[in-house]
Amino acid sequence: MIIGHQARTTAEPGTGAPSTAELTDAEVDRLFRALADATRRDIVRRTLTSEATISELAGDYDMSFAAVQKHVTALEAAGLVVKESRGRERIVRGVPERIERIQDLLRGFEEIWRGRIGRMDALFAEDSPTTG
Amino acid sequence: MIIGHQARTTAEPGTGAPSTAELTDAEVDRLFRALADATRRDIVRRTLTSEATISELAGDYDMSFAAVQKHVTALEAAGLVVKESRGRERIVRGVPERIERIQDLLRGFEEIWRGRIGRMDALFAEDSPTTG
DNA sequence: TTGATATGCAACCAACTGGTTGTATGTTAG
DNA sequence: CTAACATACAACCAGTTGGTTGCATATCAA
Numbered sequence: 001m002i003i004g005h006q007a008r009t010t011a012e013p014g015t016g017a018p019s020t021a022e023l024t025d026a027e028v029d030r031l032f033r034a035l036a037d038a039t040r041r042d043i044v045r046r047t048l049t050s051e052a053t054i055s056e057l058a059g060d061y062d063m064s065f066a067a068v069q070k071h072v073t074a075l076e077a078a079g080l081v082v083k084e085s086r087g088r089e090r091i092v093r094g095v096p097e098r099i100e101r102i103q104d105l106l107r108g109f110e111e112i113w114r115g116r117i118g119r120m121d122a123l124f125a126e127d128s129p130t131t132g
Numbered sequence: 133m134i135i136g137h138q139a140r141t142t143a144e145p146g147t148g149a150p151s152t153a154e155l156t157d158a159e160v161d162r163l164f165r166a167l168a169d170a171t172r173r174d175i176v177r178r179t180l181t182s183e184a185t186i187s188e189l190a191g192d193y194d195m196s197f198a199a200v201q202k203h204v205t206a207l208e209a210a211g212l213v214v215k216e217s218r219g220r221e222r223i224v225r226g227v228p229e230r231i232e233r234i235q236d237l238l239r240g241f242e243e244i245w246r247g248r249i250g251r252m253d254a255l256f257a258e259d260s261p262t263t264g
Numbered sequence: 265t266t267g268a269t270a271t272g273c274a275a276c277c278a279a280c281t282g283g284t285t286g287t288a289t290g291t292t293a294g
Numbered sequence: 295c296t297a298a299c300a301t302a303c304a305a306c307c308a309g310t311t312g313g314t315t316g317c318a319t320a321t322c323a324a
Contacts, residue, residue: 028173029168031168032165032168038161048241049245049247063283064284066302070282088290088292099245100242107235109231110231187270198313202311221269221270
């Protein structure tokens with residue numbers, strides 16, 4: 001069906017994480033990979049409800065400060081959180097728009113197979129008049 | 133907020149991919165990781181619309197048969213596709229329920245921050261009677 | 265049986281991940 | 295200034311990933 005799927009979307013805007021605009025394959029990769037870790041999912045959940053410093057986050061997981069810091073960096077690269085400097089601290093906040101973006105992506109998948117079902121319905125409709 | 137987040141759900145049902153039942157952290161990991169690759173996303177898209185053999189899939193990507201085979205194995209382990217034997221061929225089909233499951237997960241995230249907004253609305257409601 | 269096709273699987277490899285420790289730098293408190 | 299705190303970052307390491315090739319096995323076609 002598709003061979004050059006790695007060059008589907010527009011060029012990379014700079015490996016950053018823009019809020020609007022199409023996502024490149026690499027960005028979608030980063031997005032899903034960032035969520036493929038329970039600690040990172042938990043950090044996202046946490047920072048969606050209330051902001052937290054890296055120290056606060058690090059205090060709640062059974063790993064080093066540096067490890068948590070790297071998780072936050074991965075989430076930031078994926079655009080799932082943003083960091084803001086406040087004095088010597090870094091405030092981490094979840095980015096709901098990014099979650100919605102993933103939902104959009106999956107809705108795309110959903111439409112694909114809904115489309116298949118729709119076609120099946122059409123076939124049934126040719127046989128029986130009231131196939132709901 | 134949560135420390136023992138790795139032991140939230142029920143025990144693993146056998147590293148398989150059941151259609152119903154709660155997903156363990158490890159299963160969610162596998163699910164997101166499986167989607168963190170453009171080739172695998174493309175295979176899922178393809179097999180959601182129409183089934184395909186491994187050979188057919190392998191023919192469309194610029195990599196070896198074995199590589200595509202491993203991608204399919206990863207997707208199968210994540211429950212995103214199922215394989216069925218038909219003679220010497222293996223028919224690969226996408227599993228829409230699994231996509232829906234991820235949507236459910238993300239909807240959980242959405243509710244978290246919607247909850248925050250809801251609380252903000254409540255605060256505004258105390259000040260002005262017709263906010264929204 | 266023979267040959268072509270479709271798959272499965274193991275061994276191998278480079279690159280990446282997810283953790284560690286150590287050190288440097290910037291910021292706040294006395 | 296000095297000490298404590300918060301962060302950044304580099305180096306290191308074991309395990310995983312994503313690709314390869316080669317070989318074994320099963321099925322289909324003559």
